[in-house]
Amino acid sequence: MAQVLEFKLPDLGEGLTEAEIVRWLVEVGDVVAIDQPVVEVETAKAMVEVPCPYGGVVTARFGEEGTELPVGAPLLTVAVGAPEGLETSGPVTPGPSGARNGSAPSGSSSSSSSSGSSATESSGGSGNVLVGYGTGAPAARRRRIRPDRLDRTPTLSGALTVEAPVSGAPVSEAPGVPVTEASSTAAPVSVAPVSDGPVPVVSPLVRRLARQHDIDLRRLTGSGPDGLILRADVDCAIRQAEETEAAKTHTAQAAAAPTGASPASASPAASAAPAAERIPLRGVRGAVADKLSRSRTEIPDATCWVDADATELMAVRAAMNAATGPSAGPKVSVLALLARICTAALARFPELNSTVDTEAREIVRLPGVHLGFAAQTERGLVVPVVRDAHTRNAESIGAEIARLTELARTGKLSPAQLTGGTFTLNNYGVFGVDGSTPIINHPEAAMLGVGRIMPKPWVHRGELAVRQVVQLSLTFDHRVCDGGTAGGFLRYVADCVEQPAVLLRTL
Template sequence: MAQVLEFKLPDLGEGLTEAEIVRWLVEVGEVVAVDQPVVEVETAKAMVEVPCPYGGVVTARFGEEGAELPVGAPLLTVAVGEGAAGPERDSGADGTAEQTGAGEPAARDGGAAETRSEGSGNVLVGYGTSEAPARRRRVRPVRPGPAAAVGGGPANGRAVRAAEPEGPVPVISPLVRRLARQNDLDLRELTGSGPDGLILRADVEYALRAATARGGRTAAQDGVAARMPDAAAPVSSAPRPGGIRTPLKGVRGAVADKLSRSRREIPDATCWVDADATELMRARTAMNAAGGPKISLVALLARICAAALARFPELNSTVDTEAREVVQLDHVHLGFAAQTDRGLVVPVVRDAHARDAEGLTAEFARLTEAARAGRLTPGELTGGTFTLNNYGVFGVDGSTPIINHPEAAMLGVGRIVPKPWVHEGELAVRQVVQLSLTFDHRVCDGGTAGGFLRYVADCVEQPAVLLRTL
């Protein structure tokens, strides 16, 4: 006889307490295998596909795309064992099951459905075995079609859209979906400018500006109003005074919280120096001409950082504010700033001090690809001890960045451009880069920071200096 088991949102680690549903990967009535991903969620750290520890038929899903759930909340129920069969889908349903007063899926045969929460024990930590708490019956309202709307219109006078086809519209992040929903914008009317028609935030903002120019009405509202001459005028969906509002949540919210904490707690200072990177560029060209995997410039800079931190370990530290101690760390876990469509993230290269240039190049490439695809795990976004920030990719020379809390320093690298430079007593055109070091003044004084930055500059100007530490 089939049993109905409840799968709850697991503990995703790193102190995360909630996640937002981005996309369901299964439908009600679909057969799933053990450890098959069933939902894609976004946490404050990354996008994560959550696997289900049961194999059977999905009988219910809890939460719509865009909904935020706490850890431990039910995600779905699965009928397992002999006799398991998918429920028949009603024509207007979206896959969210109707619930009984006890929080169990309504049994089709009228009998009580047994709900347990037992994990397979080999997928994610935190499935738990506690019984699900009681929940009130939840019934989804049915959106009226055009015929019903024309008959008299809703009581509050707001125009009602016709029923839309099922299935989510591909968007770059749940914040984009929420922005559209808050402004009553139909995503199905937009043509995404991202890969494969992916709708970006810029697409939604452009549509909202166009709607404001028309008097605060979206195309969907205009179309419905034209079909409803007797209905009251729709309520304006223009943004509230102050412009477009975007919630600070998910990755963007986590970045905001961390940067704000850094500014509050860390007394930072910045020093900088210009360096002649001509020889470093030539050395990289020679390495890549010798055959084998290509070496990236950021990998060489990372190798220089690791060598500099070995000489100035004070900068590979963190401050324990409660104990009032500076904790000097044994390993260099190198973070690097990566700009993605979902915002700024800082993936971490573990044990960067123990990797050669080829290994660093491969790891940087892997983490960058995962960042752009939104597939970094929480563990790949935390635990850094020092950050390398290559803001030269934005075409700028210098910056005074905010330290990535709870680290103690960040090396900034500007663009490498040809400039007039005195070389061997003569004026010449050389490849020049500006280097900056932002550091926590609690862990060291300016002499240590200046010594670190000068050593980095020496390695950039004369890469052979690195041979002393290899």
């Protein structure tokens, strides 16, 4: 006898509470193996492929691509150990007396799902674990599902939608409408007189769907055996209600229009006006919006800036990259040199490598520097984090920045690689701008912004000369330090930019 197991969106860690379905990797009717990725989701941190801990036949998917689901909402159901003769990839033709059994013609086999179930039972799981769930421990005992308790509805794609069995477990109120919709050719639902007796519905999903659309189940006559109300009946009732509402709206608009004028010609100016585009704030963009809003709300920030002559820094970088021989390493970027300067400055001014515990009203100085850097991608602005940057030299920091940047561009950064930063470096000079007042990356205490490096007239050794000039700006949390500390930090950074030999004292 087959068991239909429901796989819910797991906790993906880092405090994430929801994820958006980007791409389904399986279809209804596909045979999946244990820990096979079944869906690609986008969280506020990264793109993640979610593996399914069950092996068997996919019987239903919940949520279309682009749908945002909370953690714990159903993702899909899998028939594990389907009995021989049950074919879940084709339409089900109800018989005169066996419509609820939904049995398929004999001769078909589900050996793949049976073997997947056997593997699960014999090994007790694969041992692979995502945060919040895993298959390492033996699965809890589940009630076997009687075929007559399954609501099987033919779908547009010919696949079999198997709704969750009735059990004592609560049904999540999260959106869980399967992607495969009921056939649009279903017969119109018949309305029965309101009865005081029990409503013939066994599926909690059918009840929830009716509740969401204000459908009174007591007024429906089910098309299933013994008057059982199926999902197709509720879908048909929803369509009829929408058509009735649309007809009422059209009638009201026609009655409100001036005599002799059609509704289309009543207000040509209004109908010609383009509608405003609404773009939902979700995924990475939603996470950025929430973090920036929280930063502005909670952090009393201030900004100071200074222009620095970066000519010597650019010359040192050129000399580093021109070196040849066994001692020559990979190319060093300007961002890597600035990152190394920041770690040296934070060693001198540890107040800026801290955070504020608002509940305890305490400043928490952090022991290590986890340096974040802003990276613009097609999915939006992300801030990968270089771990333990205070222990790395410029070459090591540059290699890690290059690795994380490539992962960011391909959307493969994990949530752990996007969190835990203690200080952020923002090089907005790549956009061709000179300066900015960056917003602090909450809950950090400061961010250093770097503008473009460009030739400008500059007084050098008492004479006017053309030098490579850059503007540096520091936004800091005024709770962790005063302007003297922030100014000292920024001045040290500028001195290292102007005279890179200053760094030799701390290397």
